[in-house]
Amino acid sequence: MITRFAVLAGLVALAACADAPAPTVTAPAAPTVAATPATPAQPTRPGTYPVFFEPWSANLDDAAHSGLTRVAELARANAAVPIRVIGFADPQGSREANIILSRLRARIVADELVEKGVARNRIRIEFRGPTPGFDSLESRRVEIRADSARPPRR
Numbered sequence: 001m002i003t004r005f006a007v008l009a010g011l012v013a014l015a016a017c018a019d020a021p022a023p024t025v026t027a028p029a030a031p032t033v034a035a036t037p038a039t040p041a042q043p044t045r046p047g048t049y050p051v052f053f054e055p056w057s058a059n060l061d062d063a064a065h066s067g068l069t070r071v072a073e074l075a076r077a078n079a080a081v082p083i084r085v086i087g088f089a090d091p092q093g094s095r096e097a098n099i100i101l102s103r104l105r106a107r108i109v110a111d112e113l114v115e116k117g118v119a120r121n122r123i124r125i126e127f128r129g130p131t132p133g134f135d136s137l138e139s140r141r142v143e144i145r146a147d148s149a150r151p152p153r154r
Helices: 004-017 062-077 095-115
Strands: 047-052 082-089 121-129 141-146
Touching: 004 062, 004 121, 047 062, 062 082, 082 095, 095 121
Parallel strands: 082 121
Antiparallel strands: 047 141, 082 141
């Protein structure tokens, strides 16, 4: 699992790449699994579960860990279904910094699912970088999708 120090170091590196002024690196606010309108028990669309993040953060808080526990339970109960973990970021800062951040967020969520018992070879990580036109919580997310249309990555 990535330590807080590694996440903090990654965020400092991201800040150096950003076109916007570097964010203050203090104890960043933690993400939450969406409480409204969607939680892991209530996907945004069938088979999709979001985890939201604060700006320039890739930390998981207790609520996110709890939500990911429920997602992992569902994934283990449906062991034949591949899982896609897709990271996004808001458009603030440079495109390169946001691509790195969206990848980091996706990797952290995938690692958490593996720690909770989901086989790593079932998980495919994708990252999209900034979400144009959205500068809100919805753009700073990772989506976990049950991907019945594609086989798992080996």
